[in-house]
Amino acid sequence: MSGLNATHDPARQSWVESANAKGTDFPIQNLPYGVFSQDDGPRRVGVAIGEMILDLTAAEAAGLLRPAPTPVFDGGTLNALMARPPDDWSRTRAAVAALLDAEAGPRDDLVLLRQDAVRMHMPVFVRGFTDFYASKEHATNVGAMFRDPKNALLPNWLHIPIGYNGRASTVVVSGTGIRRPLGQIKGPDDAAPRLGPTARLDIELELGALVGTPSSMGQPISVARAQEMIFGFVLLNDWSARDVQVWEYQPLGPFQAKAFGTTISPWIVTREALEPYRVPTPERGTPLLPYLREEGDYNYDIRLEIDIAPAGGTPRTVSRTNACHLYYAAAQQLAHHAISGCAMETGDLLGSGTISGPDRDSYGSLLEMTWNGSDPLDLGGVRRGFLENGDMVRLRGWCEGAVRIGFGVCEGTILPAPEQPA
Known part of the structure; x- marks a missing residue:
């Protein structure tokens, strides 16, 4: 098809x-x-x-x-x-x-x-959730922030779609409140970690791909077949606790910093509806291995925006970007996921990872927009480095051409942290 x-x-x-x-x-x-x-x-x-x-x-x-x-x-x-x-x-x-x-x-x-x-x-029963790291701009920004700006990308990034297995149990539909998570936090000058609510609650503007046709265990799939397996797409916000993440992520990657909540839009826009808006992935200086090479245009020209409103305040658009910036398209993410023989099932959800463009106005996370909180956003007299309780975040996305193909909204409001267990 x-x-x-x-x-x-x-x-x-x-x-x-x-x-x-x-x-x-x-x-x-x-x-x-x-x-x-x-x-x-x-x-x-x-x-x-x-x-x-x-x-x-x-x-x-x-x-x-x-x-x-x-x-x-x-x-x-x-x-x-x-x-x-x-x-x-x-x-x-x-x-x-x-x-x-x-x-x-x-x-x-x-x-x-x-x-x-x-x-x-929820429009689908999510069998499994995998989050990728497929935007070169985002990966470069994070690498420059926390490692060497001259060598921001790790050596494997240009060869492999980096991802980790998240929690399907906390994928929720737009409009569901997101409770500020507890986690282990250790500051650079702290002798030991402490348990507490995250102080650096962030957003990640992503595109989610939903697998329709399953694959069999032990059987790799091509990028072309992966494209045909994708039923449709949703907007996705993979909420993140950055202070929890920085303490836990080595050596195995994100865990509790991402497990507490992922919000998707309620409408699944089918792959077929997006057919007129296919575009190529960005130009590559490093060739991919043959199993990851595209046989067609598998990215999409989807305009994306982030609105944030403080409690009782007016929503303000803080970012405008586009899914065409993804270095690895959803079909490449899916093909790589299955290359080991991992069985992909109907209802599997693949998050693209944060989608960022080339400048601050097109970044897909507060981590980037505020450069780890050092340059807060002005939300009409209210400043934000990271999210506060009561803040509302709304993602919007659409294709613009002869007709507009929209995703609706992907929205969530931050609720106070739960009481700590005794």
Whole structure:
């Protein structure tokens, strides 16, 4: 499944009027999947269309959609659809677009709900979470900050997508509060570490890729196959406790500094919807090993922004960057993950790592924007080196072309730390 088709036609419109409004994230060319509920009702699968949600669980039950021989929208997650072959994903997307097409006209047998009248949930059961370190600008900044600025990148970075296994259990949907974590902290002049709440709570602006088609244990995959295995993408904020991280990360990498919370946006934008916005990875001076070389354009031109609002304050945009800066595309990250024979499963989530551009206004973490807190941000009279309790962080992302393909928002607010155990 690749290339452009009728679902990408920029002239196509929907009978749902808000889907045709200029600047909407969710035109008929997008059709991202999510999971929602009304009041205390069961979780249902839907697609965003303008300001509305089309209830796919109801459409499937009524026989208006048949993605597979057995139901796939009745389980409260997208996993059943994601586990189907990619051709089924494409056929389902085309069938949903046909139901919403302006030429078909409004239909009384479809259930449409306002997005602001429902509660969004995790769209997928996440089987495993792996976080990468795929932005050269970000890796260079961190290396310059904590090691030698003249040799900021470690020798392996230009050859291998660096990553670590995170915690799927604390991946949460946008709108979930994030409690300030406890951890071991040791200052440079401290004789011993202490247990306490992090004082350097940070954000990481990332793109998350969701695996649909699984792979078998013991079987490596090519970059081209990895691209076809990816069902779709979400915005991702991998919250980080920098003072905990600096004490624990040697020799095995991040652990508790990243395990306490990862937020994703509620809508999965399908890989097929992003097809018109594919771009090449950045130019390389160091050749990759053959198994990592791209056979096509696997990066995406996705504009990304970070807004921060102090408690009771107005959100301010503190960064504008683009996913095209990723040195290793999601398909390369996935191919490397499986090269040892690691089995990849439906619902696996791969975070890109912090996405940063070439200057302070395009950095994807406060660590970089404030240079480890030494040059705080001005949020309208309130200064921030790192996040304080009550601060709200919102990530936004979209592709801009003949139509806008948006991700919605990925948002979280910082809650006070829990009491320390006795």
